[in-house]
Amino acid sequence: MTVRDLSELGERVRAAARVLGTSSDAQRCDALRAAAARLRDQASVVLTANASDIERARSDGATTTAIDRLTLSDQRLEAMAQGLETVAMLSNPLGERVDSKTLANGLRVERVRVPLGVVGIIYENRPNVTSDAAALCLRAANAAFLRGSSGALASNQAIVSALRFGLAQAGLPEDAISLVEDVSHETAVHFMQLNGVIDCLIPRGGPSLIASMRENATVPYVLDGDGICHVYVDAAANLDMAERIVINAKVQRPGVCNAMESLVLHADIAQELLERLSISMPEVSLLGDERAVALLPSLHAAAEGDFDREFLDLIASVKIVDGLPEAIAFINEHGSGHSEAIVTDDGVAAEMFLAHVDAAAVLHNASTRFVDGGELGLGAEVGISTQKLHARGPMGLEALTSVRWVIRGEGQVRS
């Protein structure tokens, strides 16, 4: 596929988006349900395609984790099909009148929620992103322009084929869900520069993808960035609760972006909590600052840069502070703007933390693991934004819409 082919494909996706923009919500839900049925019907086809991707990954020497991410099963396919059906059951995000007023000159002004148009998704190995992201795009009447990784190409093609079948069944243009099948580096960069085609580009992947987006993307985008999440345990914390929250935030699923990477402890409770944690989560390697190591010599010493790392593993850094202001300043310096929690029984300290820590989500007496579209009632998510524009935190259907002005008059002109 040449760069020109990609632009031509983009024009087809754009044309499909215009048709989708005039479709009914019932049609779009029908398409989602028909796609779910097709995915179940075609399970063996999808799994065969997936097996070929897995075989190539194995012969290329991929890690066990990478192969696990790539692997589909009957169970995972059923979860994808159910995901499509769940999105069809959410509330229609479009048409909402965000606000309205009548001006002194009689103009009736309202702001109305509408589709974005073409949403580009550029993502790494997980093939389930193909159906999860396309479903949310479709429900918000956006065309989904998908650029997955080379390693999952056969799987993605099989999934997209089922999704397009659903579109056709509902009388919608198949190009409204399109996959870039040339997965070279060159087309990835060109994809990020399809101005006039892509209205919003969302990357789902690691730091190198994010860096490439910053360097190359010229279309509007929303970054789903790192999660360097902290839990701060205050002097006034209930230590049983703190222990429960810290363990949950670190251990329940260490490889995800809303897991805790850094533990910030008030000096007054640090020793007791560290001693408890060393017993209750022995599988976690704690990397302490000097004060932490002095309190509990069995800790490893944190190296340069450990407080700015997203471990995505059973590792956490530990910082001791003398009070809330130091904790807030530390988190604002080292956090990635994702999710930050305080554990305390002191309501004033909690509100201070919630007001002054600068992140997409701030939590009091709850695990950072709750910062997730499903947990927060969005139904599904297309990613978690760590930037401040457009959408912040978990991005559901609303993040895939735009708001525009509709103005009705009787011949008014400006004087």
Added chain:
Amino acid sequence: MTVRDLSELGERVRAAARVLGTSSDAQRCDALRAAAARLRDQASVVLTANASDIERARSDGATTTAIDRLTLSDQRLEAMAQGLETVAMLSNPLGERVDSKTLANGLRVERVRVPLGVVGIIYENRPNVTSDAAALCLRAANAAFLRGSSGALASNQAIVSALRFGLAQAGLPEDAISLVEDVSHETAVHFMQLNGVIDCLIPRGGPSLIASMRENATVPYVLDGDGICHVYVDAAANLDMAERIVINAKVQRPGVCNAMESLVLHADIAQELLERLSISMPEVSLLGDERAVALLPSLHAAAEGDFDREFLDLIASVKIVDGLPEAIAFINEHGSGHSEAIVTDDGVAAEMFLAHVDAAAVLHNASTRFVDGGELGLGAEVGISTQKLHARGPMGLEALTSVRWVIRGEGQVRS
């Protein structure tokens, strides 16, 4: 100023933004009023600085228009001071609870409107942008990081000095309004790449600035792009109203982005309306497609590309269509997503147009000139966004805020 100096300045602006984020709304309003008073007190200082900018522009051979944009006067300074006071009278945009709910697990979840942090503004000659933009940033508790043009440097320095005086009077950090005083091309590019410092960058300028943003910017940004605005006059239009709206949209202020650049006429009414317009707005040069020229041979023939040009002058292109679908398709192809109007007495046609034309603002029986923050009741605007993310159309205080998640629990962990 080296690139390193700019980064250091950025760190100071960022630190000031954190302090501003914890200030009270009353303090920020006090700062605006004190800045207005200072601007009046220091009028002669500002005008002297402005005179030196004008003198240099003259000796550099600047056009009359460029010099007019650059020139301040007692009247313009007073308008700037009043602008600061107006922003102090708007509603506080911060703290609004956008939505809230209690989850089944007892977590209380809300989304709250908060400042963006550091807003960068990169702009061309008009010195009034300095105070207008800084005022909106300040009211929304954002630091304003300003990078004006070299041609207005002395004026901008004098204005910023008055604004910083206001900050100091209100006990706020002066660095919360900072001007980049090295106006080389190199620092402009570096400014667009201050990741970790600038949370949102807004350009105010022409096509070359926008192109440079797309190419160079790595920080999040919102584009204030071209306005290739259309007025479509339907077969069912009241021609008196249509004539009034077309004249207003084209002639009232041709050099602004919400002026009409292209007139789309239904064939049934084209000849009559063109004949009327050739009499009622003889100063406007109409560039017609073949059919338009056939109807009124006194029209000029439109050249290749004339339907994609923002003239910003007493010029408009004219396209004849056979019906509403053709008009909508034409506008979606040639518009820049700014403001698009239909004139018709046919309510069904109007709603079809409003629903299917893809632009920041769509209007029925009203002049495109109303698409302006002041006219639409925003109080003031920092620009007009032609992109679909974050803010679309006129950007007021709300566009300078972010929404984040605040989650309160009693020790909940995820299972």
